[in-house]
Amino acid sequence: MRHLFLMRHAKAKKASGDMADHQRPLRKRGRREAAAMAVPLRRWQALEGELHVSDATRTQETFVEVAEQLSEFSLAERARFDEALYTFDGQALLAWLKTLPDEADKVLVIGHNPALLELADWLCGGAPDDLATGGVLHLTLADTPWHSVAQLSAELADSLSPEQASHAFFKRRAPEPPDLGKADLRHRICELLAHQCRMVRALEPGVIAGVDPEFLHQYRVNLRRSRAIGESVLATAEKPAGKKTPGHKKLPGLKKRLKRLKRRAQATSDLRDLDVFLESLDTTPPPLSPRSRLALQRWLHARHQTHHEALCQELNEPEYDDEMLDWQRYLTSKTFRKGLGRLSSGRIETVLAERILSHDHDLAAIDSESNDEAFHDLRKSVKRIRYLAELEPKRHRDFLAGLKRRQTLLGDFQDLCTRQVWINAFASDARNAPRRKEECDAWRAALQKEKLALREEIVALEPLAS
Template sequence: MKQSAPDLIFIPNRSSDCLLGEAFGTLRPIFSARTSFETVCLLDLADRALLRSRGLLLAHEHQYELLLPGGVRHVQAGQISGGSVHEMPQGPTRTALEELSASQMLLHLTRFRQASRHVALLDEAGQIALGLRLIDVEGNDGGRGFIVSICEGDITDDRCVAFFNMLAELGSTHCGMGAFYRTTKASSEFAANPEIKLTDENSAYEVALELMRRNLALARGHERGVIEDIDTESLHDYRIALRKIRSVLSLFKGVLGEDDVQMLKKRFSALMARTGGLRDLDVFLLERHMVRDLVPEAFRDGLDEMFERVGNRREAEAVRLSDYLCSVGYLDEIKDLDRLLSGQPLLAKGKNADLPARSFICSQIWKRYKALCKLGFETGLNEADEKLHALRIQCKKLRYLMVFVASGFPKSDYHHLVKPVKRLLDALGRFNDCAVQISYLEQFIKTLEAEDGSGRRKEMQASIIVLIDALQMRKERRRAKIAKRFRQFKHGEAQKEYRKAFRFKSSFDANKD
């Protein structure tokens, strides 16, 4: 019988029970009993190959199930074990995933409940004209729907028209982004903080590799958004994922061999360097309307012309970065980094590799918190911009460490502990934005000085000077805000809470007070 390759179909806001008792033209439906509902995990590869191909990878308690258009279904035994296809046992699902994409990093998108039943649409002779599998879906917030997978038959057969017309009336759509993702609360992007169940049963080495694997997968998940220049957040999130990998390399001291640490730092720094120019331009342009309001009306036309020029530079920089992310050199580098972090014993262990992960990270949090308090930025009023920038970097590292252990604390306790860090980082970030804008404007004026002395150039230059003065005043106000946030951060009560939460979580005495 002729076999076509239809998409998986999703019917939102309905149960497959709505088809019971219906007639489909000359075809007679035979329904099997529905299975019990179970919780499954929806996964995708880091480059979103399944999302693009309109397939689904479902992780059940003891098996993986891969559904692809055309009724293709692969099932193999196995349990969710991490972020890499390499960690799946050999089987048809793993083979199909390896053939589908060069990316080997898996990400968990969401969990939902499902149950399934089979349907055969029989013709007058009792032969199967269409074989279907219906998968009922229940989201965590009460959303529901069902998937229709065509397992057998020809969807172009005229006898099937009545069935597909009914699906259309029910609001059928392909099983990808949109209704299915809204129902299951999955995201076309990936979660910024992939959850890792952290215990002292894991070694620091195992957790370091897992954190780097998952954040590399996160970065890869945002590549398409950067390449297509969908929005500025794609690049921002791509950079955050790479920055977290670099933080693991610098914060998990003695966990990996020093030669490997230096090699990875160099390679990830090179990837970051490619993105810095575009991100700086994005930050500058994102606040164009806000900073425009800082200057008198008479100077705004000059600023508009400046922003137009900056926008042109930004477009050119976006094209350069897109070309790089599509280049053979970049793809080869990412593939090799993926291989190094794949969970195989390719990276040397350091002296702290076998320490219990939770205790190790908690001791590092306490150590870094104490170091930040000792920096002595009590006022923040007279410190050079460079020192405040250095403080911001150190705060980010503390924040990342706390993200790494978030799963080990009740949510209310964790949010209470992380709140002073986030507030200090917000104040430092707003200050840094001003400093970056001022620096960029000063460089922009230098480029104008190389041009002729036309009236338009002079008008633009005058507008920029006025804007720099306004930004300087804003920066000083934000400098004072840092002082307030830092006092809250190192307040006596805060220190007691950090000591209680992190110092005494350590089961080894690696960092004495």
């Protein structure tokens, strides 16, 4: 099978003065776009074959930015800069393609639109309507000579834009957050949930691409915040003491939908934990030998790939799309908006006080010898308190600021526990490497000391109601 990668040059400056189109350089944004595509090109193995670049300034600079990100591969020595690729005509590009040698199984072309899209459409008929600057199309073809390539003989295997590869670029076009400066409580909740729903849908392509872990993190955050706000609404929708009608009766259907959000967020847990663990290996190298460290990275990446494939399969299922569309419709329904009309600041304060009292009771009940689960439950209670207080952020500004250290400590403790779980699993797989198991045992012992120090800090925290 042959692989053809068609990459459009990154964002370039407009021609000015006597500058010809051929001489247009990249903008600063264009250089960042090209750099962001280096990792996915490497993952796609697009740089392992022939590298063909238009001799225009903007395409050459696009290649240079990619090559500089992957300096260990010496890409510049293999690149061919061809004036024939400075074309905007798909048929001219096709004629060039047919001159490729038969031994070229993988080919990367960095060129120009509309020629790239016209060629892709001729080859597979399923090309997208647009190819963003810095974007790449991956086409697969049968293992036949290039000179005999036929119309509709290829398949579009994948496509990627800088906005899908880099969360930093995604943010430029992300849904705008609502202006809630003068919003009343009901309007605030409606707008927050609607915005988070839009963010979840907008983040999905980046999650599926799996290049930048920040997409998954933000996707997970928006799902969990939506669920937390919904649960806070249910808690505060209940009538005052003495009246037994529960909140879910006033907001029919909400509880069921929140369970769906919880399930979708839980599906990201292991993958997110793996992202955090892999990032920590770069910032804090583990106390392992180089060989064991390399084995650990490969082991973690293999599990990351498995979990990512499973998540992508879920996101591509019709059931997932139906659930998200249903959630979106529910947020604009009369049932939901009518139920929100019964909320009040007073009721929020009552429920918030109850949650704080419960948290303080749990905090007083633990000590440095308590099991890990007690500390995890404490972390969950802090998050529920925070999300409830955030329904009225101006009123609780100082209180929310004071929660940050508490939540950070509990989050760090959770990360250490998760890290130990993955180390245990890795060590269990190292049956024929006793030295590796010894190293993992020593590492776990070191993490246990860090956990003990965190336990003592957490136990020493003041009650929230003090």
